[in-house]
Amino acid sequence: MKILFIGDIVGNLGLKAVSEYLPYLKDKNQFDFIIANAENSAPNGRGITKQAVSVLTNIGVNTLTMGNHTWDHDDIYEIIDKKNYNIIRPANYPTALPGRSYITVKLGNKNVTVINLCGQTFMDSFNCPFAAIDDLLAKIPKDHYIIVDFHAEATSEKIAMGRYLAGKVSAVFGTHTHVQTSDAQLIKEHTGYITDVGMTGCRSGVIGMEAEAVLKRFRLKIPVKINVDSNSSSWQFSAVIIELAKGSTSAREIKSIYEVS
Amino acid sequence: MKILFIGDIVGNLGLKAVSEYLPYLKDKNQFDFIIANAENSAPNGRGITKQAVSVLTNIGVNTLTMGNHTWDHDDIYEIIDKKNYNIIRPANYPTALPGRSYITVKLGNKNVTVINLCGQTFMDSFNCPFAAIDDLLAKIPKDHYIIVDFHAEATSEKIAMGRYLAGKVSAVFGTHTHVQTSDAQLIKEHTGYITDVGMTGCRSGVIGMEAEAVLKRFRLKIPVKINVDSNSSSWQFSAVIIELAKGSTSAREIKSIYEVS
Amino acid sequence: MKILFIGDIVGNLGLKAVSEYLPYLKDKNQFDFIIANAENSAPNGRGITKQAVSVLTNIGVNTLTMGNHTWDHDDIYEIIDKKNYNIIRPANYPTALPGRSYITVKLGNKNVTVINLCGQTFMDSFNCPFAAIDDLLAKIPKDHYIIVDFHAEATSEKIAMGRYLAGKVSAVFGTHTHVQTSDAQLIKEHTGYITDVGMTGCRSGVIGMEAEAVLKRFRLKIPVKINVDSNSSSWQFSAVIIELAKGSTSAREIKSIYEVS
Amino acid sequence: MKILFIGDIVGNLGLKAVSEYLPYLKDKNQFDFIIANAENSAPNGRGITKQAVSVLTNIGVNTLTMGNHTWDHDDIYEIIDKKNYNIIRPANYPTALPGRSYITVKLGNKNVTVINLCGQTFMDSFNCPFAAIDDLLAKIPKDHYIIVDFHAEATSEKIAMGRYLAGKVSAVFGTHTHVQTSDAQLIKEHTGYITDVGMTGCRSGVIGMEAEAVLKRFRLKIPVKINVDSNSSSWQFSAVIIELAKGSTSAREIKSIYEVS
């Protein structure tokens, strides 16, 4: 089974990158399942909109994961619990909030379960993701292919999660920093891992946003309105492809993709 | 001119990685200058020791940069100002502390200036690195090859620094997260850039440290003594090679190296 | 019913302050119950020791609360679950850790329940204290006098907790900042509240620790060993006295005490 | 010489508190100089407006200090450098920003110099306030009465600054937490000190803002628009009065004021 996971899609240029590059990738690969982190897919990079869901779903993305920007755009409240939209949000957000934190999809006689979690270090105040994953793994049948999107900042927390889940899940994909790392690997010859899948969106800005505004904030420490970078039409597409074993839940191969238009 | 920059060397296994792999690399490349980030080169991964300096110098590293762990081992106070040890420390540490924040080395009729800076976001309380680099660039002659080690956590701050210095320096190499990123590139066809060069040390732990102890701290939130991982003899070597233009200060090519024993 | 709550006791001078001042206070007041935050009562200010428990228990303190320093001294593992030591630790630490997060003591025909919670803002990565208190309040009978030690940094989080629990508990006492606030009050004419009870220990240092070492760390940003201040024999004693209504669980009066030797 | 320092004024109710209570206070005291922290005096609590300056100036406030909200309202750029408006902003903001970080006012044959500084701990990324005050004190004549508004979060950093400046300045007044502390004191029998002067504004909210919105954000970790609390007409007025010696720059007495309407 071959699964594609696309890293944080930022703004309209991110959607364009998916629209332009995914068909090409699909031509070259037979994907059984496609996941994308869509926490920045709204036009302003904050949250997700109905329109973004529509674009991504139509082009063949099966499940959308989120992160610390889940609730930034009000559309989320309309779409997060819709049965026909496979959107999940981090499991360690308060239970009082709507939305699923994992989703199971049947593919032939196999089940793929996708989980979304946020880190704690250098992030907002979330509950412990290690405790959260323990709870989820107690509920999910052991023969599922389990794919975890661990949306976190600190490399130490992400690698620690990779080591913690090695042998227990099929893959741990880091997201959130918007820069792809070069450490895609199999841990314990079982679990596909990468510290960060990277960002899909404008290449010329700063993690998808306008460089000039970001620089102004860093240099002057004053409030600056920061928009998605749309000065450029040049995008980057960041993803990983994971090949899962047929007879077991282990990953056999992981490969990162970092394509620039 | 060809320069090698080795990412955060952690503990004795990090030194061993350099000892084993650098000779091989030197065989294949003609390096004019070798820089290494040595803030974790002490046996316990915190700071630098005389012994580590000796190992690295003897094997051909020309200049050592540091970071937020500069002052963790007391040896630093003996070695930081020694003329024959080319150690520099982040420029945005207080001026009351000893040590140089940049160093200029003459290579033939060319000058290479290496600068060390710390980021502010998710880091200790440092002074503004953007203001610090402005001050330094006002002092350093414009015809120097200037190499900046920007020791920082947040991808946004590092990319912002890369964009800020594009065209003004020959290279901006990110360090500190201990995970190599896959975005080595030339910005504005002038400045070599990578968000993080990555870590040189034990491959099986968490950013060089024992995985079990790190996991205990993440899961239980209690004080845990965390040692350098020495359970394994398997190292990783992370670096970048940059090729600088002869007639100008611009970089012509940047290539990342991520080698596992 | 009259309850005394003593703020963070730091080191041996803190214990001395309690030993010298509590007898005097008891002479002037008829306390039904005495609580003290003992997270810094070890000689070095980090955690609690068997010896400190012994001193505090012998002098008449009934229940000891903790905070983010709960696990700093290894003695905690021996004493935290002892029936005859009424030590509680923050409820929003992982459940895998030992210790109770609340305790109920029968006083005549009344029950006093003491709860300990940590804040999230500017603190280590704890689970949500608002969710944790919801869970606890669902378990504790509504006719108990409930006293909450909310060990937190940010004034906004502490006042928010006070407002959240107003009418639901008898008192919310903030601890952790080591400086008493002057806002002791009844919220909704029911719940005794103070943002921080303040520190009991050495007066001349910085929140109980040696001023010179703390200043060195703030000025130089280098690692500095920081000891409990023992240069001075002058202590401060910080506490609140709360008077609870007989026929209900509401507080009738709250008064802060800030005494200097 | 008698000086009044009013703590963070929040929104229109904060201005109303000053308008109603300051005349009463002036009747009872002969103030030579009045300072107020106005970083939250805009109607929405973020920054300062021309209108707020006008209200405060007309009622007799002589100098306005700011903090981390200095640049939140665009009016600041018009008023910060006006000679007839005595507004100062933290000295450890970038020098590229407009505004003075200290101001000297001649009162008879005496000079009063007011300085504004921000802390680093748990704050935005500012330059070191200890280095900043060193620089300023080297410039300001030693016979000035120097009053420092240290706008900071952590009690340790504030007390450390108080100890650092003891004997060097007439007063160090903490601001920013919006809750008055009960530790007003003279350090070394010279320097008036309080960890936080407290907030002037709506009493029923959370540090001046609507309690319900703040609670929603703390409980759900989602973006919530937080307004100044205007549900209530009940204000609090927080300030300190300091009496300075005639023949020297030392403080003779400090007294805190915490008045509720």
Ligand SMILES: [Fe+2]
């Ligand atoms: Fe994110």
Ligand SMILES: [Fe+2]
């Ligand atoms: Fe993102």
Ligand SMILES: [Fe+2]
């Ligand atoms: Fe490092």
Ligand SMILES: [Fe+2]
């Ligand atoms: Fe570092």
Ligand SMILES: [Fe+2]
């Ligand atoms: Fe404490």
Ligand SMILES: [Fe+2]
């Ligand atoms: Fe504490």
Ligand SMILES: [Fe+2]
């Ligand atoms: Fe304020």
Ligand SMILES: [Fe+2]
């Ligand atoms: Fe503030």
